[in-house]
Amino acid sequence: MTSAVKLAALGGQVSTLSRFRGALVGAVLGDCIGGEFEGAEDVPFDRVLQHLSGLEDDTRGDGILQYSDDTAMMRCVSHSLLTRTGFDEQDMARRFAKEYSLAPGRGYGSGVVQVLRKLASPQLSDVFQPAQAQFGGRGSFGNGGAMRAAPFALAFKNAADVRRYSRLGAMLTHSCSLGYNGAVLQALAVHLSLQGTLALPQEFINKLISEMEAVEKDETAQRDSKALNLAEFPYCARLHKVKELMERNGASIEEVISELGNGIAALESVPTAIFCVLHCLEAREGLPEHYGGLERTIAYSLALGGDTDTIACMAGAIAGAHYGILAIPQSWQRSCEGAEEADQLAERLYKLYHLERPEDGMTMSDSNQPHSHGSSQHPPNSD
Ligand SMILES: [Mg+2]
Secondary structure, X not given: OOHHHHHXXXXXXXXXXXXXXXXXXXXXXXXXXXXXXXXXXXXXXXXXXXXXXXHHOHHHOOOOEOOOHHHHHHHHHHHHHHHOOOOOHHHHHHHHHHHHHHOOOOOXXXXXXXXHHHHOOOOOOOOOHHHHOHHHHOOOOEOOOHHHOHHHHHHOXXXXXXXXXXXXXXXXXXXXXXXXXXXXXXXXXXXXXXXXXXXXXXXHHHHHHHHHHHHHOOHHHHXXXXXXXXXXXXXXXXXXXXXXXXXXXXXXXXXXXXXXXXXXXXXXXXXXXXXHHHHOOOXXXXXXXXXXXXXXXXXXXXXXXXXXXXXXXXXHHHHHHHHOHHHOOHHXXXXXXOHHHHHHHHHHHHHHHOOOOOOOOOOHHHHHOOOOOOOOOOOOOOO
């Protein structure tokens, strides 16, 4: 291990640019590497480690592991934010629809496919409408908004913008508050990690809880959690469970799955991804000693089974923002389709993040399209 890698593994002295690159590359790696176990029951560590050691085999060629819908849509989010120097729902929706039409075989869920087909229609004026019509008007609470939320944390400096735009970006396909609030939580976790907050894990989780208390006070969120028979503040309740599991220090895989979930609902996967990162800040039994924190996080996410590509993708983004690009093994990067492009997109987002914008929260969509759902407008109702 070089000293730079060692330093990165300790999570200290990581440059901001390295964190940006780590976040997007970490997300793509989680998606590509996690695809192997998608839908499996919990997976024994030796199977995970066998899969991971296979990535060190140079004879297998570059980009051998293909990315899925998670990365495909995250690329669209990044390209849209960069091209429009901010959030523009029309542009982002168009990119989702085009990406799907060009490569429909990336593992999209059947629900979102209906939305993506409608978004492709040139006659469509309200791009939030197709998602709102889903599931009898209740909207989707899946993790498809959360899986692609990381770039919002890389494009906007202040937490209010990260919250606002990650929510709107998710609403293009997921209009139930459980769906878009999962995206907000994921974007906020990446936002805090980019700032080094994971160096103090208790502070990290407490900040997320207080952020989500404010987010879940919303009337629609309250109504949805009641209708779905959930706790009054469902994400806060899960984050408190994350805290309990951290304090228990040594919770089994089975306990983690039963208390946090490993499914395709955002509520059953975003807090789980956050737990994976926190749990793997330290060395863990069953994982090789030479693994750094990023490697441990991805390996542990896969061992939970279930929606492994998305959980590893979200955990990979948060962990990558903490450890930085130098902590990610070269062989892993080489093995994954889209890792190189993610690295380049992260550098461009870094510049956008530091760009002096005319007004905090100002976007192209505000200045060019007065009737858009940009920052100065009220977000559309989700029901
Ligand atoms: Mg996927």
